[in-house]
Amino acid sequence: MDNWKTRKDHRGFTLMEMLIVVAMIAVLVAISIPIFVNILEKSRESTDLANVRAAYAEVLVAACLDDSENAEKTVALKQKVDGWQSADTVNIGGIVHSTGQGDTPNWKGDPVGGGVCQVSYSADVGVILNWNGGSGPQPNRYGDLLGPLKNSGMLNMDSSDGFGLQGATGYEIDSLAGTKRVQGIQDNLDGTLLAQPGCSWGYYGNAPQGNHNLFWSSVDISKLSPSTKVPVIIAASNGKFYVTETSIISKGKYNALASSATYRQYMTGTTYGTLEEAYAAYEKAVAQGPYKDTLQ
Numbered sequence: 001m002d003n004w005k006t007r008k009d010h011r012g013f014t015l016m017e018m019l020i021v022v023a024m025i026a027v028l029v030a031i032s033i034p035i036f037v038n039i040l041e042k043s044r045e046s047t048d049l050a051n052v053r054a055a056y057a058e059v060l061v062a063a064c065l066d067d068s069e070n071a072e073k074t075v076a077l078k079q080k081v082d083g084w085q086s087a088d089t090v091n092i093g094g095i096v097h098s099t100g101q102g103d104t105p106n107w108k109g110d111p112v113g114g115g116v117c118q119v120s121y122s123a124d125v126g127v128i129l130n131w132n133g134g135s136g137p138q139p140n141r142y143g144d145l146l147g148p149l150k151n152s153g154m155l156n157m158d159s160s161d162g163f164g165l166q167g168a169t170g171y172e173i174d175s176l177a178g179t180k181r182v183q184g185i186q187d188n189l190d191g192t193l194l195a196q197p198g199c200s201w202g203y204y205g206n207a208p209q210g211n212h213n214l215f216w217s218s219v220d221i222s223k224l225s226p227s228t229k230v231p232v233i234i235a236a237s238n239g240k241f242y243v244t245e246t247s248i249i250s251k252g253k254y255n256a257l258a259s260s261a262t263y264r265q266y267m268t269g270t271t272y273g274t275l276e277e278a279y280a281a282y283e284k285a286v287a288q289g290p291y292k293d294t295l296q
Helices: 002-009 015-064 147-152 180-186 276-288
Strands: 072-077 089-093 097-098 116-122 125-130 171-174 202-205 211-216 231-233 241-247
Touching: 015 072, 015 089, 015 116, 015 125, 116 276, 125 276, 147 171, 147 180, 231 276, 241 276
Parallel strands: none
Antiparallel strands: 072 116, 089 097, 116 125, 171 202, 202 211, 211 231, 231 241
């Protein structure tokens, strides 16, 4: 009898009991893994924010010291998930941005898992945070403004046929002119600001000198009166950008932003090294005036 009791007291778990324990462990693991992953992602975001804030400080100091070598920093993001998981509103050096807010003069794009944040400085708007998905230098998000002219083939064709520009010492291609040259530009607008609905543009220059300049405005000038001032971005042939105002010129049947005789007078003042910086300054200027609804 004593031996039987001893055997009974030392019996093991039944199969059913073991299955119940395994099931309970599986449930606990299933609950804890998402929590752990979320905590890990928030930790990565905290690291990213700290690194971007450090880059912000470095760029700001470089701007104050006129140190062009350190005036732009690229921070590789450690986060694996797009957007912010840890907070709806983020503050980096006084630049406050909320989820779903969209672009501002100082904040472009949204953080992308495995992406980068490019931190740069513009004399007009201050520090600019540009978030995108690459791991290195990114093409600007507005395209090459001189690209449509280059890709049209005009620069390699003689001007005698009314399309080419070789030999054209003072040319102008206005978006409302309706010429063969305008059509050649329109066929190559994809991926640039010139494709924006309702915008106005014009190319002005001297082909033999390799001088080609693009004037662009978000304003539709077709129904405005001559001499009306409108904001423009100028992409110059030397790689610099200007943000200024031009006075609309009447060409009889259409309006133009400038002419081959007047465009040079607008290429003065503050210059910008990138189109991103120029557009940020343009955006800030237009947002305060009557054409704010033309921004897209």
